Every structure is written in structure tokens, then in C-alpha cells.
Amino acid sequence: MDFRLSDEEEAFQSAVRRFGDRVLRPNEARIDAEKVIPPDVLAGMAELGLLAMPVPEEYGGMGASATLTELASEEIGRGDSTMATAVFFLLEAGWGYLLARHGTDATKKEVLPSVTAGKAFLGIATTEPTGGSDLARMRTTSRRDGSAFVVRGEKSFISGVEEAKSLGGGHLTLTRVEGGGFNFLYVPTRSEGITTQRFRNMGRMGISTGGLSYQDVRVPERYLLGEEGKGFEYAMEGFSVARTFVAAACVGAAERALETGMAYIKERPAFGQPLGKFEGIQFELVDLWTQVEAVKWQCRRAAWLLDAYTLKGDHSHRSEVDRAVAAVKLTAPPIAFECVKRVMMWFGAAGYTEDVGLERGLRGIMSYMVGAEGGLNIMRIILGRELLGKEFLPYK
Numbered sequence: 001m002d003f004r005l006s007d008e009e010e011a012f013q014s015a016v017r018r019f020g021d022r023v024l025r026p027n028e029a030r031i032d033a034e035k036v037i038p039p040d041v042l043a044g045m046a047e048l049g050l051l052a053m054p055v056p057e058e059y060g061g062m063g064a065s066a067t068l069t070e071l072a073s074e075e076i077g078r079g080d081s082t083m084a085t086a087v088f089f090l091l092e093a094g095w096g097y098l099l100a101r102h103g104t105d106a107t108k109k110e111v112l113p114s115v116t117a118g119k120a121f122l123g124i125a126t127t128e129p130t131g132g133s134d135l136a137r138m139r140t141t142s143r144r145d146g147s148a149f150v151v152r153g154e155k156s157f158i159s160g161v162e163e164a165k166s167l168g169g170g171h172l173t174l175t176r177v178e179g180g181g182f183n184f185l186y187v188p189t190r191s192e193g194i195t196t197q198r199f200r201n202m203g204r205m206g207i208s209t210g211g212l213s214y215q216d217v218r219v220p221e222r223y224l225l226g227e228e229g230k231g232f233e234y235a236m237e238g239f240s241v242a243r244t245f246v247a248a249a250c251v252g253a254a255e256r257a258l259e260t261g262m263a264y265i266k267e268r269p270a271f272g273q274p275l276g277k278f279e280g281i282q283f284e285l286v287d288l289w290t291q292v293e294a295v296k297w298q299c300r301r302a303a304w305l306l307d308a309y310t311l312k313g314d315h316s317h318r319s320e321v322d323r324a325v326a327a328v329k330l331t332a333p334p335i336a337f338e339c340v341k342r343v344m345m346w347f348g349a350a351g352y353t354e355d356v357g358l359e360r361g362l363r364g365i366m367s368y369m370v371g372a373e374g375g376l377n378i379m380r381i382i383l384g385r386e387l388l389g390k391e392f393l394p395y396k
């Protein structure tokens, strides 16, 4: 067991941290206020190789390991604590990986180079107005018609709807097949028959969330991922990868909050001494730091497992991977939320202002608590299934 990062990993981590300090932090308030990630920020990410990092070099990516991508996600969550940039990053990393693994050559050549260059957006569309947790009951269908699939239905709360329309690109879209099974299809947002809607969120304002309505949208068969009818399995594989990067972004946001808090409590006087001298504050810091440190290493282990098995197409350790990923998606967002909340309280009234900016982090991280990339209880259900067996699933 060796916990050291390689020289290459350390150098890349430092480069992304510098990018976070010099580009993301100064833009954070603007990203939140203007509800968009500025094009020069995306261009900077593309230049560093941060867009859809695990995509192989032949399609414009870095062919990065999950470990390297996890490290980058930590840094992006630290740089832009609103989570908008982190979401953009991790969706493309997770679902770009999946398209590269299961997409047809023609689709990969057509779609991935623009995604890695920041000239198109790639996301995931599984959630529907009737629910996102119980995916097996989704209603959107795809019916084969010659050399195309005809998609009909509605998706809801989908990240990057506006970006995919304005930049170009689309979403890997889970659809039900008549007679059983699911097709996972890349659906370009500009396809004929698609209408979009933007929702008004409370946080991570720099990336849109919205609805997609499909009125008999014809999707060429080359956009099908893997085998017909097997889409559910591919979607679950993509979730394992993307959820690890979600947790990593939360670790970065938590570390940033604690660093901000530490700097403050070393200086801010109360009752004749710095706040940090009071055990009531210091012990809180120590407890939070210990939890963040634990989940950080859990995240890195989850990424290591993905590299060792999933990214090699080896699903023999599925249970171990599922446990590791569900555990970090369950624990990282609440810990990050708690760190930001506590630091806000150390700041007193100033913590409640937009100027200090902690509230932006609180609003962004909350998206991972309510459901983005799977609700916390869904992680508990996965872990319960893994610990007790499928017969203990709380539903049929």
C-alpha cells in the first residue's frame, strides 16, 4: 500500500490548484451572478486538458486515470466552490469516459473532440418529472425505426441543457425499450423535435438545469451506446465514475472552507484573544478536518478501484466498487456542507453576507444533498443491498 502521489500526479495537482487560484476563484462571484461559466474559463480548462479528462488522446482527451481526474476534481471544487465549474467538469469526465468506452467509433470521432476542446457540452439525462431515484420505472421510450431510434418522452432537472443548446452537444439519455430493457443514446440537444426549458435553481448558478421534451426525435443508430437493451448497466457504470468525482469536488470545497475559516479564527479577536484559541471553535475545526481527511482518502481509494477494475472493463469487483463509491457520495456532500456552515458561523454576521461568499458554497453543495447524481438515501440503499444482500432491498 502506497499513499504517495506519483511525481506526475503531484505536478498536475499543483497545476490545477494554480488554475483554481488564478482563474476560478477570481471568477466565482461572476459565475454565480451572471449564471454562466465565462468562455475564457472554459478555454483555460480545455488548455490544461481538464475537459473530459479520461477520454483517450485520439479523441482529444488526456486518457487520464480516475485517480488523476479525482485529484483535478478536488482542485476544481476548491477553486469554484459554487460547484458550477465542478459540475461541468465531472459530468464531462464521467460521461465522456462512458461514451469513449461504449460509443461507436463514428460517434466518438464526431462528438468527443469538440467536448474536450470546450466547444460542445456532454451530460447525462436519466431523471424524469415523475422521479429520478426509481430509474427502472422511467417512461421515456426509444423505438427502433430502420436505422434510427425514435425517442419520445420528457427528462427533468438535467444539467447543461442551455450549454448543450448554445455550445452544441447533448446528453447520454436513458430510454425504455418496448418489450424490456433500456437503450442509452447520445441525443444532440439541437435535434429536431427537442424543446428545452431552464429551471430557476438556488445554487451552482453557472451551469443550467432544465427540462428536455422529446417529440418523436429521430436518433441515428450510431448514437447507441453498446448493445441494444443493455443501457441500464452502462448508466450504472457511468454513475460510479461520476459520483466519485462529485465526492472529490465536495472534498475540495470542504478543504477550502476550512482554510478560509482557519485564516479567520487565527486573526478575529473575541474576549481579548483570537477565536481560534477557544476550544469551542478549535475542537470543531479539528473534528471537521478529521472527517474531511477521512473522506478524501476514501475518495482516492474509490478512484483507485475504478482504475484497477472499472476503467479496464473489468466488473469482477463490482460490489467493492459500488460500496466505495456509494460511501463517498453519501458522506462527502454532508461533510462539505457542514464545513461551510460551521465556518459561516465562525465568521458571525460577516458569514451571512454575499461579500464573504461562503453562502455560494452552501447553495452549490446542497444540490448533491437533494439529489444530483443520486440522492443520499439512494447511496444508503446501495450500501444496504451490498451489506445485507439483494433480498433486503426496500422495494421490488
Ligand SMILES: Cc1cc2nc3c(=O)[nH]c(=O)nc-3n(C[C@H](O)[C@H](O)[C@H](O)COP(=O)(O)OP(=O)(O)OC[C@H]3O[C@@H](n4cnc5c(N)ncnc54)[C@H](O)[C@@H]3O)c2cc1C
Pocket: 123, 124, 125, 126, 127, 130, 131, 132, 133, 134, 156, 157, 158, 159, 160, 201, 209, 367, 370, 371, 372, 373, 374, 375, 376, 377, 378, 381, 394, 395
Ligand atoms: C442541481 C441538480 C442537477 C441535476 N442534474 C441532473 C442531470 O444532469 N441529469 C439527470 O438525469 N438528473 C439530474 N438531476 C436529478 C437528480 O438525479 C435527481 O434529483 C435524483 O436522482 C433524485 O430524483 P428526484 O429529484 O426525482 O427525487 P425522488 O426520486 O422523487 O426522491 C425524493 C427524495 O426521496 C428519497 N428517496 C427516493 N426513494 C427512496 C427510498 N426508497 N427510500 C428512502 N428515500 C428515498 C430521495 O433520495 C430524495 O431525497 C439533478 C438534480 C439537481 C438538484
